[in-house]
Every structure is written in structure tokens, then in C-alpha cells.
Amino acid sequence: MIQVDNIQKRFAEQEVLRGVSFQVRQGSITTLIGRSGAGKSLLLRHLIGLDQPDIGKILIDGKDIVGMTTSELNTIRRRFGVLFQDGALFDSMSVRDNVAFPLKEHTKLSENEILDKVRQKLELVGLLSHGGKYPSELSGGMRKRVGLARALALGPDLVFFDEPTSGLDPITRGAIYRLIENTHIDGEITYFLVSHDITGVMAISDEVIMLHQGKIIAQGTPEDFRTNPDPVVQQFLLGSPDGPIAID
């Protein structure tokens, strides 16, 4: 489904991605982990086509999105759903209008049909009674749930999550992970997460990929990760300040 081949990206003197290659299996929940500032979100932006690599290919169902025109990219993006780090909700629109936005843009549904779909999605994330509120009236966790409802509105087959639980309390974090698991249809929808919340992602992911110093240093099931002998992987999993990963 997603194949990333030797992606390289440099900003002035800093080489952020240094030949990143990996594959994401269709219908899986795959999580990219790594330290803050490792380039995870940047890599995610490349997958969505918001940034272009200096070198490398990004294949979505065999089509290389690198160098595509915006119109070509938009054809592929119609199958995407994206949950941004802080929800990236439109603050001039109500919750209901935020979720309705992709439906209004890409379907020919009537106002009533759109409203029905919005209700379904808001019910799915437990926010049916908050449709009339504006993003500024919501808590961080609620904003992420609205973001998820909006990401799922068009019934995408590929959903990207950028740090879906960052800045949330443990209970809300658990609720978000449960939502991710509940909305995922195994074998049909592919979920690609970017996170550094080891405990949570190990519990829900089918596969985990670790990005370190601009390269993929490990990929496998959560179990593979737990038994990985690489001291960098082990230090990251344990969250220990002592080890080969130097603290900035």
C-alpha cells in the first residue's frame, strides 16, 4: 500500500531524512516511533504530499506521489484521512461544519444526508451533543476526537495520525487509542501513526517502525521490538536517559 524508497531531505546544513525506506502493509495499524525532533512529522508530511523529498520515491498503491501536480495529488488525497497533532480544526467553523467540510467538498450529498453522516461520525467519537460548539470551546482531547471524525468522514482507506495522544491525560489517551482500534477495520483501512508514546502504540499496532538520526533502524511487530537486541531500540523502549542515544 505505502512504499517509501530512499527518501532524503535536507534543510540547509541539516540532513533530516537520510535515506528512509520502509513498507506499510494494507489494512494494518503501523506506527512510526522515534525521539522528538527525529523527523517523524516531517516524514508524515512527505507521505501526505505536503512536502517533497530531495531524493526518493513514495509509492501509494504503486503510484509515485513525488513530483505529482497538486491536481494529481488531490485525486490520491481523496482516499486519505489525516488527524493533525492539534486537530487543525477550522476555528471559524463549528464542530459540525468541520466534520461536514470534506463531505461538502467531495460528495454530491444533500444537506440532510451530510447532516446524517456528520451525526454518525460525531456519535462514533462520542461528541454528538457538541456539534454546535466551536473548536475554541473544546478541550484538547475533544479537538482530537473531532479531528478523527473529520478524518473518517469520507470513509478513507488510508488514515494518517500525527501524535494522536500528545498532550493528553492518561484516561483521554486511553480513550483515543480505543477509538483508533474501534474505528479500524482490519485488512481494509490502513492506519499510519506517528508517535513517541511507546506504551500506547505497542498495544494497538500491528507493526512498529523506528526512525533514528534520519534512518529507519528497526521495523517489526511490537513483540519483535521488545526482543530487539539493538541498544538504541531498548533505550528508547525503556525511556532510559542512559545509553547510546545522547540527550540534546
Add this chain to the structure above:
Amino acid sequence: MRSDNFLESSIKGISEITQDWLADFGGILMFLGSFIYWTFKRPYRIREIFRQMDFVGVQSGMLIIMTGAFTGMVSALQGYNGMSRYGAGSLVGATTALALARELGPVLTGLMVVGRVGSAMTAEIGSMRNTQQIDAISSMAVAPIQYLVSPRIIATTLTLPFLSVVFGFSGMVGAYLIATQYLHIDAGAFMSGIKDYMTPNDVTQGLIKAFVFGFLLSLVACFKGYNAGGGARGVGVATTKSVVLSSVLILFSDYVMTTIMF
């Protein structure tokens, strides 16, 4: 030694400003290309254009009426002061009308709209850029230029000539009141001066200017907001630069157009 340092820092400062402006110029040209490309592609955002016209036009109405009226009143007073020395005080209606139609109407409307609308556009789009809302629009397969920028530029370009007319009309009402009530100029003389000296060409020139100013100020405002980075401070800097650049461009293009249409 001190004068050397002063000279060096002055040259450096001028060179930095020039580089900044050249980079802006290149960036604005690219942005203009994108705007043209997306504006003529479906879907056409008619509803959004009307929403923006309401924001730019209707919601600026009171401000334009007030500034127009005061400008007309001041013009009448100053015009009378100068012209009465040559015994031509009754021509104050004609001179005020000419000044408002050809120059003051479009330029002051442009500058007022830069302050009220241009700054708001830059701040709003800039804040959307910094909170990933523009990325979200892109990720949902919608072109942000088409959704955010095109309606704003079209609406401002079409609305500014109307605002300029409102400015001119309220200015003339103000001038009329001052001329007839305060300066005791005969109302008939005031009106006939306008009829005798104003031509439709004077009004057309003002409308063309307002059209160009509307386009320039909204293009700059959207460009600066669209490329604003660096969080709240970045949005603040972008807004300031947007207002400064738009104002300078309005005055510069006013000179160029006046020279061409003189």
C-alpha cells in the same frame, strides 16, 4: 571610524531591505501565477466570494462613510482657503469633487481597507498556516489557494471601486454641508461648478485606480499570510509587513497610473 561603521551598517541595512523586497517580488509573482491558475479552475467559490464581499464591503461601509465625510469637509475648507484668495471660492465644489474622484477617494479608501481588511486577511491566513489549518485543507484534497485566497482577492478587487464611490459620495455630502452652511457658498454655484468641470473620465480613472488597489492590497495580504511562519510573532511580523508593503504599493501604483492617465 564611527562614520565608516555608520556607512557600513547603512549599506548593509539597505542591501538587506532590497534583498527582502526582491524576494517578496519573486514570491508574489509565483503566488499570482497560482492564484490565476486556481481561480479559473472549478469549483468556483461563489458563496465564499459573497461572504468576503460582505466582510470587505458592507462591514467597511461605516468606516468609509466617516473617513469620506471628514475628508470632504477638510478638502472644502482647505480648498476655499486657497481659492478664495483668487476670488474663486465658489469653485470649491468642483475642486473637491475632482480631488475625491481622481485621487482622494481611491487612495484613501485603499489605505483604509489595507488597515481594516488587509491586516485581518494576513493575520487570519497566517494563523491558519501556523495551526496547520492550511495543511488540513490540502490534506482533504482541496486547494488552499482556491479556497482561501481566490475569493478574498476577487471580492476585494470587485468591492474597492464601490467603496471608493461611497467614499467620494460621502465626501461630497460633507463638502456640500461645509460649503453651504459654514462657508455660505451658494448651493447652485457649488453644484454648477461640479457639473461644469467634472467629466465621466474623472470618475472612470478613480474607479480603475480603486480596482487596481483592491487587487494589489489583497494579493499582498494573502501572500504575506500564506507564507507566515514562526508562530504568533511570525503572524505579527507578516501583518506589519503586509500593511507596509500594501500601502507603499498603493501610493507607488497611484503615481504610475496617474502618470499614464494624466
